[in-house]
Amino acid sequence: MDLFKLEPGLAIWTWITFGILFFLLAKYVIPMILKNLQDREEYISSSVDRTAQVEARLKEIEGERSEILKKAESEADALLLETRKNGEELKKSLADQARKEAAAILEQAREQASRERQAMLEQLQDDLADFVCEASEKVVGFAFTGDREKEFTRDLVREL
């Protein structure tokens, strides 16, 4: 075999086959592949952009959420504090009121008791004066029926 045997037919055949391959690839295949690759790149790039946007929005929402939460928390704290303060005040005022009412009731009861005691004492004095008058009537033999006598007897019992 001649290693360097000239075969013009094969050389031309090489050009023709390569030419056909180049023509078909250049006209139909490679532009389509490159276009698809570019489309895919754009799609991926836009997806990445969208993801970044969504991520940014998510962060924004997260920030807003945490801000709202913080605000709500501080509002709740303030509300709780105010409620507690109001409660304390209410409790204190109620206790004061109750204490005042209790004191008034006690005072009233005391006054009533004193009044009743006084009335009872007066009644007792009157009864005792009547009794003394009746007893004197039986001893002396005449009745002490006049008002002056009765008044005198009452004053006497009071002095005793």
Add this chain to the structure above:
Amino acid sequence: MIKRKIPGIFPLLIFTGQSLFAEENDVSGTLFHHVSNGTELDLFPYLPPITLPFGMTVHQFMLVLSVLLILVLYGFFSKKEKMKPKKLQLALESVILFVRDDIVYSVMGKEKGRPWVPFYSAMFLFLITVNFLGLIPAFKTATGNINVTMSLAILILILTFVVGFKEIGAKAFFKNLYPSDTPFGIGIFVALLEFLSVFTKSLILGLRLFANMFAGHMAILSFLVLIFIISPFFGFVAVPFAAFTYLLEVLIAFLQAFVFTLLSCIFISMASSH
């Protein structure tokens, strides 16, 4: 994966070796027969060879087969492009991307290189497919024929001149060959050498590809022939060596396609720059 595939190479190599000697006992004749061009294809050992139609030679057939294979693969998958590509589609696209980004754009730049992407993609795919088809037992490597590689090298040479003349003009093209700030005598001598180097650089592309592909196959066949010359037991040495050379050939097949495409890209790019 590789571990599983390597043992499959051995019977194929032995098979090839057996058919090698079945024909004749002339060693060099047998070796050259298996890399030479002819009109018959020995696809199956012990069966009569298949005569190719239309008086087509085996290397012509391999060229046509390569082109068909590329067109079928790319034609089929470029039509079925999807936003979520499958593995094979990704592999096919990555070849184009490899040529575009790592060869054309890296040498010529994005703007200047864009129109050249189809040409170098076609060149790389053509060479790598022809090289790899030759690695299939019973098939032949068309790039192991100097007529194929030199015709491609001549194509690059013609393109070097055409692109150079078109981009910078014939005067500037030849002026580029003459070194500046050099005495006239030496300058003319260097310019002549530079002019010759335009031819030699391009033609060596073809010679390099041919030599690598031819030598690789000859090395594999030589190892296998030794089994029949020395002893059948020599197969225990020859087959692993042949398998190793075969694996080396896989690397060389890719590397040579890459080197040819890259260098042709560099030469054409150099010719069109001031």
